[in-house]
Amino acid sequence: MNLRRLPAALATALVALVGLLALPAQAETTGAAKAAAPNFKAPYPCGQKWTYSHHSAEVRRALDFVRSDGGSTAGTPVLASAAGTATRHSQPSGAGNYIVIDHGGGWKTYYFHLSSFSVANGASVAQGRQIGVTGSTGNSSGAHIHYEQLYNGTGQNIRINGSALAYPGSYNQYYLTSDNGCGGSGSPFTTWGTDVRVRADARLNASVVTVLSGPTSVRVLCQKQGDTVNAEGYTNNWWSKLRDQGGFISNIYIDHPASKLPGVPVC
Ligand SMILES: [Zn+2]
Numbered sequence: 001m002n003l004r005r006l007p008a009a010l011a012t013a014l015v016a017l018v019g020l021l022a023l024p025a026q027a028e029t030t031g032a033a034k035a036a037a038p039n040f041k042a043p044y045p046c047g048q049k050w051t052y053s054h055h056s057a058e059v060r061r062a063l064d065f066v067r068s069d070g071g072s073t074a075g076t077p078v079l080a081s082a083a084g085t086a087t088r089h090s091q092p093s094g095a096g097n098y099i100v101i102d103h104g105g106g107w108k109t110y111y112f113h114l115s116s117f118s119v120a121n122g123a124s125v126a127q128g129r130q131i132g133v134t135g136s137t138g139n140s141s142g143a144h145i146h147y148e149q150l151y152n153g154t155g156q157n158i159r160i161n162g163s164a165l166a167y168p169g170s171y172n173q174y175y176l177t178s179d180n181g182c183g184g185s186g187s188p189f190t191t192w193g194t195d196v197r198v199r200a201d202a203r204l205n206a207s208v209v210t211v212l213s214g215p216t217s218v219r220v221l222c223q224k225q226g227d228t229v230n231a232e233g234y235t236n237n238w239w240s241k242l243r244d245q246g247g248f249i250s251n252i253y254i255d256h257p258a259s260k261l262p263g264v265p266v267c
Pocket of ligand 1: 062064146147
């Protein structure tokens with residue numbers, strides 16, 4: 001119907017009627033009674049472009065994400081969409097290894113098919129913190145992040161930075177570039193190795209503040225020389241101070257060929 005061809009009064013009445021009809025449905029999904037959603041961000045690292053789709057057999061209002069920027073989907077860090085409490089789960093015949101983050105106020109996010117976990121069960125996580133590694137565990141035909149936002153246990157239409165995403169039936173129609181973890185200070189790097197100890201200072205006898213179970217996206221605030229470390233066939237006395245983990249790791253475990261990282265200030 002072309003409203004411009006209708007008499008103005010009738011067109012106005014029609015618009016008003018459509019508005020009235022639309023109100024109850026809108027109130028059910030976005031009514032004032034619902035606690036405000038966190039400002040969810042993409043579940044993968046800053047600057048990466050992924051494509052997403054929804055298939056009819058999918059549980060709830062999930063979207064599946066795969067990388068579309070040339071990088072490998074498998075092995076990419078999975079990041080917390082918003083701050084909350086992360087719990088580990090396993091469902092070998094379905095979701096595989098997955099993380100649930102409880103954001104409070106009735107809101108949760110799900111991250112399925114992880115190849116490994118990057119946080120302890122019950123850990124408090126900041127927005128942008130790595131919680132796992134993208135994989136294909138459980139009922140999955142290939143590496144992807146199966147992602148959901150739930151309110152009081154019911155899957156919601158996914159919103160990122162407050163904007164609703166589309167629900168296309170196949171990949172490569174819609175894309176989302178992440179701004180998760182972009183903010184704040186420090187330079188982005190990825191660690192490698194398993195069970196890498198983060199220490200309170202750049203010394204091998206400094207207390208362990210946390211352990212990186214696998215590759216982790218980190219923000220390096222600064223670097224300094226400390227104890228010489230011999231590991232993985234390398235020798236290096238430079239250590240990086242990690243913003244989110246609150247401690248130091250040997251630069252051997254930063255995925256970069258230089259002993260002293262370029263562009264990172266000395267502490
Ligand atoms: Zn899925």
